[in-house]
Amino acid sequence: MGSVPTVTEVHVELAERPGDSPLRCSFVPLIENDLVRRLATLANPERIVFDAARGHLVDIISFQPCLRSTSQDRFVAQQLDVHGQKWTFTGVFDGHLGDATVEHTAYHLPIIVKQSLQKVITGPASPAPGPELIRNILSNAITSFDDAIAGDVLKLFPGGLTSLENRTDEEIQAVVNDFDGPNGGGGGANYQKAKLCLYGTTALFALVDPAHENLWVANLGDCEAVLVTPGTDGRLARHEVLNVLHNGSNPAEIARVRRDHPGEPESVLNGRVLGTIAPFRCIGDAAFKQPAIFTRRVLYNLYPGVADPTPWEVFLARNRTPPYISSEPDVIHRRLGHPRSLLILATDGLGELYDGAGRGERVADWARYVAEGAGAANLALRLLRHALGGEDLMSISQMITLDMETPWMDDTTIIVQAL
Template sequence: MSTSPSRCLSDWRELSTRTCSSSISAGIHCVTFQPTPGTPNKDRFVAQEWDIDGQQWKFLAILDGDCTAEYSATALPGRIEAELRGVVERYKRRFGRSRETFIKRIYYFDKEIGDAVKELCPDPSLLDDEQARNLIDAHREVFQRAYCGSTLAVALLDNERNHLWIAGLGDSTVGLTYTSPDGYGDGERLLTLHSTHTPSEYFTILMRHPTTEKKTIIQDEPLGDYTLKFESIYTSKLFFKLAGRTEDFLTSIQANNKTPPYIMNVPDTRYIDLAPLRHRNPTLVLFTDGVDVIVDGETLVSKNERHTLDPAVVVGKLLGREIDSGYAQETIGHDVEVNWMGSSENRNRATEFLGNLMAGTSKETFASFLGPAERGEWDNSLCFDDTTILLYDLQASQS
């Protein structure tokens, strides 16, 4: 394939598709993307189907973080599935308690991450430097997943696709997109983002602490991140010895961590009755904040000025069978093409959507995102946030 900037659009699309990691599992279309050379993709996702009492349940999750995301993506789904099996067995088809299952299991899962540290070291003040290093070396994974953090967005869907339970921690998104009879799309965010960029969230956190702590660092990743949940001595004695954060960050935590916790591990949850929405042709969508970054025009390769649009609405508009060219140009700075991967039902709709969101029909924008890495010209002034998208069609006719 030619590496010339003048290559054709289909070549750029092929390159972007090869750069993505894409899959379709249990009818769930998944894509994750990080083109920066030498930069590992820290997003994780889960797309599973569970057979519970003869009924097929769909479970979707995305996590944006570090080793905490890796650990949670591996361990948390099984915990939720086991909890759900118990609920179904006890209450049969009365699923009202499924929301409680989410809250309980996610809260205690995160609590276990912190409890594991305190079981190993109830009082860090008793350790000298050598003892602390030896303890970390012997149990590095336990300390690492408590030290790092991850966002979480999950969705649970029953066999008939009439009942949807969702939960979220952090700034990853769960949404529904809709398609009108004339083919145009729309979308809505279903949960409040747990982020200091959300005014109500910022106010809630501030009200828990003295006014003198308004400048305290508050992160957006509520799973793990125990530097902001434990007393500062855990940071100075233990977490400070783990790589991954700047010394300025850790110094700030030591100086400002007066009344922890500063982030909470109680998820925002919601139940949605999908039956009344069936006529709107709904699609379930989960995505990490890499999508927000593109929509907001924050990528340094983007030509757009920063926007204040709701990414869930933009996603819905771009997933329609018909897309207003003027809207696309205004919001993301380029035109898009519906079904550019073809009309096959086997095409990955998440990958197709990401291509439209990132560059659409613009060879110049594709070249900005993908060209420097391919030519070995990437530098630190160019960045692209990890981006993960899951799509699941909620139409009753789908198998």
């Protein structure tokens, strides 16, 4: 992240901290030019052009205004070359607890999808796979990728889970903390594998075929996908939400977990899985997918260890019949028939900027604003500014220049893709 530009005029005032907190903190009121530069520095807007002649491009921002914090969001926007055919892969990933798993996912998942496509598209003249086959490819890519995260660690111990109880802490530490391995001081291969089990990430990605006739959206977690169709007059003609939310706001997700764990009233508590974690489906988070012995013996022994296991033990005591978090994605398919269709992919930080607005209301607002944004230098940046306050310079200044040590808003990543 680059340095923040010096503002033309600086006044230190007091502002209420977002989120109805009684805390007060200083901020810097910005004039228009300074606000534009500050937003660009914080959001790092990027435009990737896949096909200029056909207007196939992707606008991206990834935003965290707290300079003392590193974003745990990641994004992907690339073309997958499958025997000369160009499939477009775009996605947003919202990591939690740490960034090892989200980084691993954003890097490897497109590779796995490409390899899976190459198995069914064997040459440049191969017929296009049917929509259901692609849906299965994407679903299997995610579940097998997630299974390997804990599976690769268990392979380090002959006998797997059943062998952990009879091993000493020192024996387990010698396996997972291989700091003298080929990766040197950053930890060896075993350590890197085990770290992935500590953290988790949501995943929301889109795949578009080479002819741009078909769109698939795969989802785990609570990011947002919206298909936008502008009208001929430059206004919004229609929009469609392309994913359900896998969190406690979705009664179907709560019912699914409780149905899978009968007699366990604390499988969902206070809208969270085992009373602890918000997403009901994600990649990683092995502590919610493996028996408690995996966490107590492997993860507790992973360097630097768990200083205070008390919070972990609260939910591990409820972990009776894992897995509680699913890695099975929802995958939907849509035919693309409009030459100006746009796709919005966003992490949940965007929705959290709409205080008090329901999902339908805020999604409709995004769709309208993006549809009317023809000619904008970056539609994702345009949408971010709108969500932060639009033309209200004072409101945006308070949102992006608060003088605080810790983040006051969630990481926010937005992709707007011209299909």
